[in-house]
Amino acid sequence: MGRIAALTRNPVMIALVAMLAIAGCASKKTPNNAADLGLNGAGAATPGSAKDFTVNIGDRIFFDTDSTSIRADAQTTLSRQAQWLNQYKQYAIVIEGHADERGTREYNLALGARRAAATRDFLVAKGVSASRLKTISYGKERPVAVCDDISCWSQNRRAVTTLSGAGS
Amino acid sequence: MKSILKPLLMIAAMAMGMTAAGTLPALALVELNVNKGNVEPLPIAITDFQGGDALGAQISEIVTADLKRSGLFAPIDKSAFIEKISNPDAAPRFDDWKVINAQALVTGSVGKEADGRIRAQYRLWDTFAGQQMSGEQFFANDANTRRVAHIIADAIYERLTGEKGYFDTRVVFIDESGAKNARKKRLAIMDQDGANVRYLSDGKSIVLTPRFSPNRQEITYMSYESGQPRVYLLQIETGQRELVGNFPGMTFAPRFSPDGQKVIMSLLRDDGNSNIFAMDLRSRSTTRLTNSTAIDTSPSYSPDGSQVVFTSDRGGRAQIYVMGADGSGQNRISFGDGVYSTPVWSPRGDLIAFTKQTGGEFQIGVMKTDGSGERILSSGFQQEGPTWAPNGRVLMFFRDSAGGPKLVSVDLTGRNEQSIPTTNFASDPAWSPLLE
Numbered sequence: 001m002g003r004i005a006a007l008t009r010n011p012v013m014i015a016l017v018a019m020l021a022i023a024g025c026a027s028k029k030t031p032n033n034a035a036d037l038g039l040n041g042a043g044a045a046t047p048g049s050a051k052d053f054t055v056n057i058g059d060r061i062f063f064d065t066d067s068t069s070i071r072a073d074a075q076t077t078l079s080r081q082a083q084w085l086n087q088y089k090q091y092a093i094v095i096e097g098h099a100d101e102r103g104t105r106e107y108n109l110a111l112g113a114r115r116a117a118a119t120r121d122f123l124v125a126k127g128v129s130a131s132r133l134k135t136i137s138y139g140k141e142r143p144v145a146v147c148d149d150i151s152c153w154s155q156n157r158r159a160v161t162t163l164s165g166a167g168s
Numbered sequence: 169m170k171s172i173l174k175p176l177l178m179i180a181a182m183a184m185g186m187t188a189a190g191t192l193p194a195l196a197l198v199e200l201n202v203n204k205g206n207v208e209p210l211p212i213a214i215t216d217f218q219g220g221d222a223l224g225a226q227i228s229e230i231v232t233a234d235l236k237r238s239g240l241f242a243p244i245d246k247s248a249f250i251e252k253i254s255n256p257d258a259a260p261r262f263d264d265w266k267v268i269n270a271q272a273l274v275t276g277s278v279g280k281e282a283d284g285r286i287r288a289q290y291r292l293w294d295t296f297a298g299q300q301m302s303g304e305q306f307f308a309n310d311a312n313t314r315r316v317a318h319i320i321a322d323a324i325y326e327r328l329t330g331e332k333g334y335f336d337t338r339v340v341f342i343d344e345s346g347a348k349n350a351r352k353k354r355l356a357i358m359d360q361d362g363a364n365v366r367y368l369s370d371g372k373s374i375v376l377t378p379r380f381s382p383n384r385q386e387i388t389y390m391s392y393e394s395g396q397p398r399v400y401l402l403q404i405e406t407g408q409r410e411l412v413g414n415f416p417g418m419t420f421a422p423r424f425s426p427d428g429q430k431v432i433m434s435l436l437r438d439d440g441n442s443n444i445f446a447m448d449l450r451s452r453s454t455t456r457l458t459n460s461t462a463i464d465t466s467p468s469y470s471p472d473g474s475q476v477v478f479t480s481d482r483g484g485r486a487q488i489y490v491m492g493a494d495g496s497g498q499n500r501i502s503f504g505d506g507v508y509s510t511p512v513w514s515p516r517g518d519l520i521a522f523t524k525q526t527g528g529e530f531q532i533g534v535m536k537t538d539g540s541g542e543r544i545l546s547s548g549f550q551q552e553g554p555t556w557a558p559n560g561r562v563l564m565f566f567r568d569s570a571g572g573p574k575l576v577s578v579d580l581t582g583r584n585e586q587s588i589p590t591t592n593f594a595s596d597p598a599w600s601p602l603l604e
Contacts, residue, residue, distance in 0.1 A: 066485070066507075068440070101568070104509040104523050104552045105376060105596065106421040107479060107486055109390075109397070110434065110442040110463040113418060117440025136396060137418060137436075141374055146348040148549075 048088045050163045057084045061119065063157040066103065068114045070122050078119065081161055082126030091163040093128070095119050097137045098160070100153035105139060112137035119159040209242035210328065213270035215253045216246075217288065220278035223313060227278055227288060230317035231324065233361065234335040237577075238325065238562075239584030244270050256291060265295040272301070272328060276320070285309055288316045292324055302327045314363055315603070322602070334557035335360060338600040339564065340378040340387050343367065344572055344593035351572075351593075355389060357404065360557075360599070362589040368402060379598045381424045387598070388412065388422040388431050399433050401449075413447050413454060421465045426473045432457075434465040444478055446493075457495035468512045468520075469493065470537070477501075477511040477520050477537075488522060490537065501539030506531075510553050513537075515601075516560035519580075523552040523565075532565050532578065545582035555599045564588065566595040 045051035053059060058081070061074035070078065085093065097116030099108035116135035124130050145152035214232045217224035235241040251264040256275035265273050276290035289305035304323055308316045315336060322333030343356040343365075355368035355375050369375050369391075378389035387402050399412040399419040413419060417436035424431060429449055434442045444457045444467045458464040462482035469476055477490050480500075488502035488511045502508040506526030513520055519534040524544070530551045533544040551567035561580055566573040572593030578585045588594070 101550065102525070103507075104466075106434070106466045107463065107481075107509045109376075109418070109420050110436070110465050113436050113442065114440040114463065117438075121440075138374075139376075141351070141353075141376070143349050 050091075053081075053084055053088075053161075053163060057081055059162065060158045060160040062154060063115055063159070065100070065153070065157065066111070068111070068118045070118055075122070078122045079126060082123050082128050085123065085128045085132075086126075089129075089132075091132070093123075093133050094162045094164055095123075095133065095135045096142075096160045096162060097135065098142060098156055098158050099140045100156040101140045101143065102153055103140065105141075109137050109139035112139045115157075115159045119161070123161075209240055210271055211242050211244055211269050212272040212274065212328075213244045213249060213265055213268070214274040215249065215256075215276075217276040217278045217290070218253070218256050220280070220286070223286070224276075224278050226313065227276070227317040227320070228274075230314060230361075231274065231321045234318060234321035235324065237361070237586050239579050239581075239586075240325075240329060244268060256289075259300075260293060260295075262293070262295045262298045265293075270295055272324075274324060278316075281307065286313060286316065288313075288320065290320050290323070292327055314359060318359070318361075331561065332559045332602065334559045334562060334599075334602065336603050337558060338380075338384075338603070339555075339575075339588075339597050340368075340380060340389075340600070341566075341575065341590075341597040342376060342378070342595045343590070344595055345371075348572070355387075355402070356594075358590070360588075365591065368404065368407070377421060377596050377598075379423050380600045382426060382428045382601055384600055384603060386424075386428075388424060388433075390420050390422065399431065401431070412449075413445075413452070415445075421467065423468055425469050426471050432467045432469065432476065434467070444476070444495075455494070457491065457493075458498065466510050470513045471515050471517045475513075475537075477513055479509045479511060488520065488535075488539070501537070502535065502542075503539065504542055512554055512556060514556050514560040515558055518560070521554040521556060521563055523554065532563060534563075534580065543582070545578045545580065546576070546585060551576070553596055555597050557599055558601045564597045564599060566597060 045055050058077045061077050095116045097112035099111045116137055120133045120135050123133060143156045145155040214228050216228045232243045236243050248268050251261045253260060253275050256277045260273060273293040273295050274290055278288040281287050285307045287305060287307050291303040292301045294301050306316050306319055318335040321335040325333035337360045338357055339360055340357045343354040344351050346352045352371040353374050354371040355378055356365055357368060358365040373391050373393040376390045378387045380387055385404055387404060389400055390397055391400050397418045397420060399422040401410045401412055412431050415435050420434050422431050422433040430446050432446045435445050436442050441461050442463050442465050443459055444464050445454050446457060447454045460482045462480050464478055464480045467476050467478040474493055475490055476493055477488060479486050480489050483500060486507045486509050487500050488508045489498055489500050491498040506524045508522050508524050510523040511520050520537055521534050524531045524533055529547050531544045532546040532551060532554050533542055535542040548567050551565055554563040554565040556563060562577055564575055564577045567576050573595040575588035575590060575594045575597050576585060577588060
């Protein structure tokens with residue numbers, strides 16, 4: 001129960017479900033509009049809005065256990081983020097670094113900080129101005145998924161790009 | 169905030185009586201040998217203290233609980249007592265106590281002085297030798313009856329083991345409530361047995377890793393209250409708070425030096441690594457102790473202040489290192505199979521406690537200061553963060569199970585594990601020195 005609830009709260013998963021739905025329908029060439037497909041929530045975000053960023057770009061990346069290297073899938077997400085951030089320059093950005101619970105508290109604060117820094121450095125290398133970027137580590141203090149096994153830990157090892165003043 | 173740590177308790181201790189304690193053989197009835205597996209707890213009879221209505225029984229109950237939880241004593245059930253003590257100052261009928269195998273006997277009394285203070289006195293008897301081992305009396309004001317009982321328990325522990333006790337102490341910790349993904353964390357302080365909990369923060373910001381100053385009046389901890397996580401000092405009595413240093417990035421993992429003059433902690437570098445700094449609290453000058461492109465954290469001073477033990481992943485995964493207090497001679501001391509973190513130097517100087525992750529488990533263990541002689545005291549799915557009792561014989565840590573963390577203590581034999589009762593979930597315990 002807890003895990004399912006956590007998953008559906010995860011915007012990446014929502015975006016993924018939405019994209020699959022679009023792909024599936026497109027292949028059948030069904031001329032439905034977005035409202036009929038029930039995609040009002042996901043697809044209708046105003047371009048350039050914080051919701052657009054979270055839903056259509058993806059605000060988070062995930063890491064391997066005790067690792068701070070940016071995985072291939074994360075590079076794709078961050079490249080998309082950089083492109084978007086370079087287009088919409090009105091936002092200041094805070095990158096939150098997080099760790100799973102399989103480490104001790106102080107070490108995980110440091111690990112979360114390192115993940116946030118690695119994410120920041122990737123975005124800077126993709127042209128996002130360093131002056132717009134701040135980082136903060138939450139260590140293992142802010143899990144999004146709350147079960148006690150691997151499926152949750154992998155969701156908690158993350159860096160989340162947040163737009164300040166986004167009001168979300 | 170009401171005063172907690174001010175010496176409300178006037179400890180006018182004096183040896184009482186019939187036999188001067190100093191003239192007795194200083195032979196301990198209980199042998200503390202941490203390397204020997206089985207310590208046979210000493211059977212002891214603790215009678216209700218005379219006078220003071222319910223107070224006498226309450227003091228006896230607290231002394232009994234303290235001694236029992238230490239694992240070194242086996243208090244005998246009162247229903248087995250044969251002699252009913254009517255005069256706690258007179259020699260008991262030793263045969264009545266020997267026959268129920270009480271090797272030690274505690275008698276005592278409690279009463280109110282004309283000035284309103286409470287006076288409590290105890291006598292400790294060696295029933296087989298047929299003589300008094302010690303006797304003392306203490307004065308306290310009304311609000312401190314639990315402390316009087318803990319002090320008496322410490323006196324008995326010390327007389328019977330030859331080691332200082334640890335019952336008249338407090339623990340600062342993080343009180344945790346609410347769902348796991350929205351946990352409210354509050355600074356809290358309580359007696360070592362879980363009594364007298366008080367909150368020191370409001371729960372609006374995340375707070376972590378509180379540690380006692382050797383002067384018992386302050387704690388250092390980490391808080392997110394300014395947005396960026398930083399190390400703070402808090403005066404327990406006045407509630408006055410102060411940022412430690414003015415660093416650009418996150419500061420974390422603070423601890424006091426043994427003289428209380430410095431706080432040692434980690435500072436996040438711009439490249440995402442963390443190094444160890446010490447800050448002099450009077451001059452405000454800071455000294456960098458490590459400068460590696462690695463995570464260096466969880467520093468803890470040796471009790472003489474000459475060395476620091478810390479965690480670093482400079483060799484790939486987190487291991488334990490020791491260096492001079494000036495940062496010189498950084499040497500790895502842990503070489504076991506697993507990941508090591510949260511090293512804490514024993515107040516006796518002889519051991520370093522740590523958390524070790526291996527085989528999907530979290531273990532609490534100790535090693536000698538050169539890394540040899542590793543012993544695992546407790547293993548579990550998720551547990552971490554040991555803190556030492558001031559006598560260096562017991563560790564407290566936190567264990568996550570059934571939805572959240574709770575506090576647990578274990579002695580150095582690893583055989584005596586006790587849970588510490590707390591209302592909510594609790595983590596990051598830090599043990600105070602003996603109170604004054």
